[in-house]
Amino acid sequence: MAATIRPLGLSAEQPAEDRPKRDELVRVYVWELPVRAVHWLIFFSMIVLSVTGYYLHNPFFIVRGQAAFTLATMRFIHEVTAFVFSMAFVVRIYWFFVGNVYARWKAFVPVTRRQRRGLREMLKYYLFLRWVAPQEVGHNPLAAGMYLLVYLLFLVQILTGFALYEWVLGTEPLRTMFGWLPRLINIQYLRETHYFLMFISFAFTIHHVYSALLVAIEEANGLMGSIFSGHKFVPAKVVEQDAAEIEQDAAPNGEPAK
Amino acid sequence: MFQFDSDLPSALERRGISRRTFLGFCAAMTATLALPPRFIPRVQAALEGADRPILIWREFQDCAGNTESLLRSSHPAIADIVLELFSLEYHETVMAGAGKQAEAAMEKVIQEQKGKYLAVIEGAIPMGQGGVFCTVGGRTALDIARQVCSNAAATIAVGACAWDGGLVRGAPNPTEAVGVQEAVPGIKVVNLGGCPHNAANTVAVLVHYLTFKELPALDQYGRPLFAYGNIIHDQCERRAHYDAGRFVEEWGDEGHRKGWCLYKMGCKGPQTNYNCPRVGWNDGTSWPVKSGHGCIGCAGPRFWDTMDPFYNRLPNVPGFGADVTAGQVGLGITAATALAFGAHGVASAVRAQVRPKEAVEKPDANKLPAETPAIQATEEKPE
Ligand code: SF4
Numbered sequence: 176m177a178a179t180i181r182p183l184g185l186s187a188e189q190p191a192e193d194r195p196k197r198d199e200l201v202r203v204y205v206w207e208l209p210v211r212a213v214h215w216l217i218f219f220s221m222i223v224l225s226v227t228g229y230y231l232h233n234p235f236f237i238v239r240g241q242a243a244f245t246l247a248t249m250r251f252i253h254e255v256t257a258f259v260f261s262m263a264f265v266v267r268i269y270w271f272f273v274g275n276v277y278a279r280w281k282a283f284v285p286v287t288r289r290q291r292r293g294l295r296e297m298l299k300y301y302l303f304l305r306w307v308a309p310q311e312v313g314h315n316p317l318a319a320g321m322y323l324l325v326y327l328l329f330l331v332q333i334l335t336g337f338a339l340y341e342w343v344l345g346t347e348p349l350r351t352m353f354g355w356l357p358r359l360i361n362i363q364y365l366r367e368t369h370y371f372l373m374f375i376s377f378a379f380t381i382h383h384v385y386s387a388l389l390v391a392i393e394e395a396n397g398l399m400g401s402i403f404s405g406h407k408f409v410p411a412k413v414v415e416q417d418a419a420e421i422e423q424d425a426a427p428n429g430e431p432a433k
Numbered sequence: 434m435f436q437f438d439s440d441l442p443s444a445l446e447r448r449g450i451s452r453r454t455f456l457g458f459c460a461a462m463t464a465t466l467a468l469p470p471r472f473i474p475r476v477q478a479a480l481e482g483a484d485r486p487i488l489i490w491r492e493f494q495d496c497a498g499n500t501e502s503l504l505r506s507s508h509p510a511i512a513d514i515v516l517e518l519f520s521l522e523y524h525e526t527v528m529a530g531a532g533k534q535a536e537a538a539m540e541k542v543i544q545e546q547k548g549k550y551l552a553v554i555e556g557a558i559p560m561g562q563g564g565v566f567c568t569v570g571g572r573t574a575l576d577i578a579r580q581v582c583s584n585a586a587a588t589i590a591v592g593a594c595a596w597d598g599g600l601v602r603g604a605p606n607p608t609e610a611v612g613v614q615e616a617v618p619g620i621k622v623v624n625l626g627g628c629p630h631n632a633a634n635t636v637a638v639l640v641h642y643l644t645f646k647e648l649p650a651l652d653q654y655g656r657p658l659f660a661y662g663n664i665i666h667d668q669c670e671r672r673a674h675y676d677a678g679r680f681v682e683e684w685g686d687e688g689h690r691k692g693w694c695l696y697k698m699g700c701k702g703p704q705t706n707y708n709c710p711r712v713g714w715n716d717g718t719s720w721p722v723k724s725g726h727g728c729i730g731c732a733g734p735r736f737w738d739t740m741d742p743f744y745n746r747l748p749n750v751p752g753f754g755a756d757v758t759a760g761q762v763g764l765g766i767t768a769a770t771a772l773a774f775g776a777h778g779v780a781s782a783v784r785a786q787v788r789p790k791e792a793v794e795k796p797d798a799n800k801l802p803a804e805t806p807a808i809q810a811t812e813e814k815p816e
């Protein structure tokens with residue numbers, strides 16, 4: 176990195192000479208540990224769930240031999256991983272309410288003027304109507320909106336998955352929690368939805384990796400590394416601007432960026 | 434209409450049914466109801482002491498398949514015992530009377546035995562155009578069902594059609610057929626889905642009613658739990674092959690000859706709640722999966738529409754023609770996404786090459802205050 180990296184000191188108490196210059200890249204702690212942990216839990220469980228889930232749909236290899244227990248093993252792994260996945264999802268939902276300003280639910284619902292503008296500009300960038308991508312500290316509002324849809328997809332997967340699980344198990348408390356679903360929508364359509372959404376999650380993953388790479392390269396903000404370390408590198412002026420705007424947007428109960 | 438006998442044992446004897454057969458029947462019914470053997474004497478006593486409750490069996494939009502499956506069992510004990518246990522006051526397929534007299538006899542029973550007789554309904558009830566698609570003796574099925582069911586102690590809906598409309602309700606359902614619980618809401622009803630019902634289960638419901646003076650425990654669809662409490666898949670004798678991952682891939686292949694699991698041939702056992710593997714068909718000799726064909730889910734709700742196609746795992750995707758699977762559509766979407774972003778990547782690389790320097794240096798007027806100097810970040814790219 177060409178720029179000197181200085182600790183972020185944007186508070187008013189900081190003596191002016193210690194504060195980073197406006198164009199200097201500063202290191203911002205964006206993704207807290209739970210956010211990163213959930214990201215990787217979801218990443219790994221999605222791989223496991225897709226492989227085992229596809230096998231459950233279409234057992235594409237047949238194991239010969241006396242002691243084969245392939246499908247049951249696949250199913251067991253699928254179910255255990257499903258619990259890991261669901262818990263990761265629950266943690267992330269919890270973090271929507273207690274996490275930092277980049278992780279809060281408000282960052283994902285593009286309603287404020289700032290977010291709508293960011294969304295528009297990012298869309299323009301994707302549609303080749305802008306030369307450079309707008310810079311953001313947290314998620315850009317377009318990506319954030321996308322993630323909201325993905326969380327919705329995850330929720331549907333969890334609901335349909337547990338409904339299928341309950342169908343086999345037929346015990347409490349799953350029956351009360353998920354038994355209503357097959358009564359509403361036939362079990363076959365739940366099964367189909369559960370299977371079909373796997374492909375939508377593939378499509379999302381393609382988009383996600385591509386866009387992350389694109390933005391990381393174009394903005395050179397350390398985005399790819401940030402999901403490991405939690406830190407992004409953003410020009411000081413962008414951080415400053417972002418913090419000011421978030422503070423403006425923040426409702427009485429929302430805390431401004433630290 | 435029917436000859437009345439003083440007591441069941443002598444009546445059965447006259448039909449040539451030995452006491453041994455009768456006790457066997459009691460044991461089989463107790464087992465079907467998933468009750469422990471110590472209930473056998475109780476069932477037996479209840480049946481022997483029963484005062485022949487009256488049954489009114491009405492057929493609407495049906496094929497008489499449920500009647501047939503009850504009456505045509507190869508050893509006649511079940512049908513004979515049922516005919517002796519109950520006073521069957523109306524049943525189009527088996528009664529001797531016909532026309533106005535038969536209808537009058539039913540009228541009489543409904544009036545005199547109000548709230549005491551049992552109604553059995555077979556077949557769906559059309560609701561379209563005032564129900565004209567099915568009339569008996571000049572009255573619509575709906576009209577008859579309302580009268581028969583709402584005056585009965587309880588209604589037993591036998592077969593898929595009487596439960597939820599079955600085949601008759603299959604898309605596009607021109608007669609707007611529904612099952613009896615929808616046609617006559619608010620009645621006490623036991624649903625015995627299946628195409629046809631399994632006579633053993635239906636008779637077990639009747640036996641339960643005679644023994645305990647109440648209907649068996651029901652599930653969320655109003656089906657008795659003893660018969661519909663478990664999925665087929667969990668009771669299937671091919672399950673070990675399923676767990677092992679050994680599947681029939683083609684009719685008549687090695688796996689089929691060896692009796693492997695029919696999952697890949699579209700078996701709906703994992704979706705269907707029923708006790709076929711336990712009770713069996715044709716007097717318990719076999720059941721579909723045992724004889725080498727996948728379950729088609731005939732005991733599931735709206736199965737003609739929802740379990741279709743019978744030889745695939747999942748329903749076809751609506752709006753995509755007959756043979757397109759969810760997997761094909763999903764793969765198509767995935768591939769299209771990959772292509773689209775691949776193309777976007779190429780275009781972005783081109784943009785990065787042709788991007789004028791001023792564009793990079795020009796501040797993002799919308800994003801940053803006007804006095805902000807140009808963004809330098811892109812120039813500070815590593816390498
Ligand atoms: S044959 Fe059908 S019911 Fe039996 S184990 Fe296979 S899938 Fe399940």
Ligand code: SF4
Binds near residue numbers: 665707709729
């Ligand atoms: S195996 Fe399935 S389709 Fe066949 S009778 Fe039983 S529930 Fe119906």
